[in-house]
Amino acid sequence: MIKNYKHIIWDWNGTILNDVDLCVELINELLKEHNLKTVTKDEYKSIFTIPVKNYYAALGFDFEKESFEVVGKKWMDGYEQRKFECKVYPGVVEVMEKIKNLGIGQSILSAYSQHTLDEMSAHFGLTKYFSHIVGLDNIYAASKLHLGQQLIKKLGNGKGETLMIGDTEHDFEVAAEMGADCVLLSGGHYDKKRLEKLGVTVLDSIRGLL
Numbered sequence: 260m261i262k263n264y265k266h267i268i269w270d271w272n273g274t275i276l277n278d279v280d281l282c283v284e285l286i287n288e289l290l291k292e293h294n295l296k297t298v299t300k301d302e303y304k305s306i307f308t309i310p311v312k313n314y315y316a317a318l319g320f321d322f323e324k325e326s327f328e329v330v331g332k333k334w335m336d337g338y339e340q341r342k343f344e345c346k347v348y349p350g351v352v353e354v355m356e357k358i359k360n361l362g363i364g365q366s367i368l369s370a371y372s373q374h375t376l377d378e379m380s381a382h383f384g385l386t387k388y389f390s391h392i393v394g395l396d397n398i399y400a401a402s403k404l405h406l407g408q409q410l411i412k413k414l415g416n417g418k419g420e421t422l423m424i425g426d427t428e429h430d431f432e433v434a435a436e437m438g439a440d441c442v443l444l445s446g447g448h449y450d451k452k453r454l455e456k457l458g459v460t461v462l463d464s465i466r467g468l469l
């Protein structure tokens with residue numbers, strides 16, 4: 260199936276980088292600090308969403324008491340300190356290598372901050388696979404739709420020539436807006452049932468793509 264595409268666009272968090280456990284730990288620290296109920300990993304995967312502000316609200320954070328900017332910054336400070344504890348999912352490099360050998364282009368499109376994205380893809384030795392690494396200029400993970408639209412314009416690809424690989428409903432929505440096909444992975448920040456409801460191909464492992 261991969262062979263039919265000119266370009267593959269990868270999401271970063273929960274698709275390339277397995278940061279799910281770290282995200283659960285960090286949000287639970289914040290929830291405890293705010294005397295709110297903590298979540299299990301399964302609960303997290305049933306609640307997490309982008310824009311992340313909506314997910315914080317669903318967990319019970321009251322932005323009247325403390326702004327989302329303050330809470331979100333606290334979370335991100337913790338993430339920045341510990342982000343290198345995370346690993347790339349098994350099979351990811353193998354799949355990137357295979358796509359490269361097929362002569363198909365690859366990019367990253369993420370709602371994560373550009374600076375950290377550049378730093379981390381270099382850390383894991385992945386930069387060489389990508390023609391474009393596109394992230395947000397801030398830490399608040401609102402939407403990457405506008406970035407996706409800019410990227411697809413740069414690539415000059417028509418409908419069905421691009422495949423987006425992601426792990427959230429937001430990836431699915433962005434792919435649809437870009438005229439890209441979409442495959443979602445259940446090992447990331449959304450549970451499988453939520454992804455299957457979208458009516459797209461859902462894989463348990465990136466290796467399933469080959």
Ligand SMILES: [Mg+2]
Pocket residue numbers: 270271272273274425426427447448
């Ligand atoms: Mg993701």
